[in-house]
Amino acid sequence: MSPLRRRMIEDMTIRNLSSSTQQSYIYAIAKFSRHFGCSPDRLSLEQVRAYQLHLINQKRSWSHINQVACALRFFYGVTLGQTEAFERIVGGQKPDKLPLVLNAEEVARFLEAVPGLRNRIVLTTAYAAGLRVGEVARLKVASIDSKRMLIHIENGKGGRDRYAMLSPRLLKILRAYWKRVQPGLCLFPGQDPRRHVSTRAVQDACRAARRRARIGKPVTVHTLRHSFATHLLESGIDIRIIQVLLGHTDLGSTARYAQVATNLLASTASPFDQLSVEVIPPD
Numbered sequence: 001m002s003p004l005r006r007r008m009i010e011d012m013t014i015r016n017l018s019s020s021t022q023q024s025y026i027y028a029i030a031k032f033s034r035h036f037g038c039s040p041d042r043l044s045l046e047q048v049r050a051y052q053l054h055l056i057n058q059k060r061s062w063s064h065i066n067q068v069a070c071a072l073r074f075f076y077g078v079t080l081g082q083t084e085a086f087e088r089i090v091g092g093q094k095p096d097k098l099p100l101v102l103n104a105e106e107v108a109r110f111l112e113a114v115p116g117l118r119n120r121i122v123l124t125t126a127y128a129a130g131l132r133v134g135e136v137a138r139l140k141v142a143s144i145d146s147k148r149m150l151i152h153i154e155n156g157k158g159g160r161d162r163y164a165m166l167s168p169r170l171l172k173i174l175r176a177y178w179k180r181v182q183p184g185l186c187l188f189p190g191q192d193p194r195r196h197v198s199t200r201a202v203q204d205a206c207r208a209a210r211r212r213a214r215i216g217k218p219v220t221v222h223t224l225r226h227s228f229a230t231h232l233l234e235s236g237i238d239i240r241i242i243q244v245l246l247g248h249t250d251l252g253s254t255a256r257y258a259q260v261a262t263n264l265l266a267s268t269a270s271p272f273d274q275l276s277v278e279v280i281p282p283d
Contacts, residue, residue, distance in 0.1 A: 107224070
């Protein structure tokens with residue numbers, strides 16, 4: 001074992017890093033060294049940056065890139081004592097993508113193309129209430145509170161319960177569905193009537209409807225949820241109300257929809273319009 005590697009292992013042991021973390025750090029430093037064909041203690045922080053860009057160009061996952069950054073930060077900052085490494089060797093963050101949404105016409109065309117009554121009502125409910133796929137699949141008949149016009153969502157994301165909106169039109173549809181199907185405990189039963197429909201079956205129905213409706217965008221249940229939130233925002237609903245309806249703990253998660261609410265963008269006046277300025281001089 002080289003003195004440099006022994007020293008690094010001793011440093012990691014003193015810092016109480018787990019054996020798996022030690023192995024991943026050593027492996028990352030070894031690959032970094034092999035990339036340049038040089039001992040890592042002879043490589044500069046500029047070469048660290050070049051290596052990070054190489055990993056990005058290789059389309060390595062952001063978790064891998066960040067793991068390598070941690071290993072390099074430890075090696076240079078702790079083992080080599082270059083304290084500036086803690087600031088100069090930074091990790092990366094996967095760029096946020098704007099939510100994909102359907103317009104109102106596409107939503108209507110999509111729902112009309114869903115095969116099978118149960119699947120059509122499941123996906124209609126998902127859009128009408130902005131539910132996640134697991135939330136809509138697990139709904140019980142007792143989840144529908146027609147007196148308060150709410151849907152009780154049990155064990156949502158993070159194990160939290162919440163209430164979602166129950167629109168009058170959706171309630172009418174659900175009542176007609178209940179009369180025809182007569183479900184037991186589960187509002188949307190699967191092949192076994194005692195169990196709810198699987199999330200896979202719901203997503204399969206999504207894909208089938210997208211093909212039948214000839215919608216070029218990829219469509220999942222979460223696309224319907226994104227569309228629900230965006231359409232609410234475009235209709236002028238306060239973003240804090242949308243946050244509660246979606247079950248977001250962080251307003252920042254809901255605020256993303258402001259970036260795709262195109263009619264709000266188009267109708268918002270620029271402060272430039274209020275300026276008394278003549279940019280193009282008169283002829």
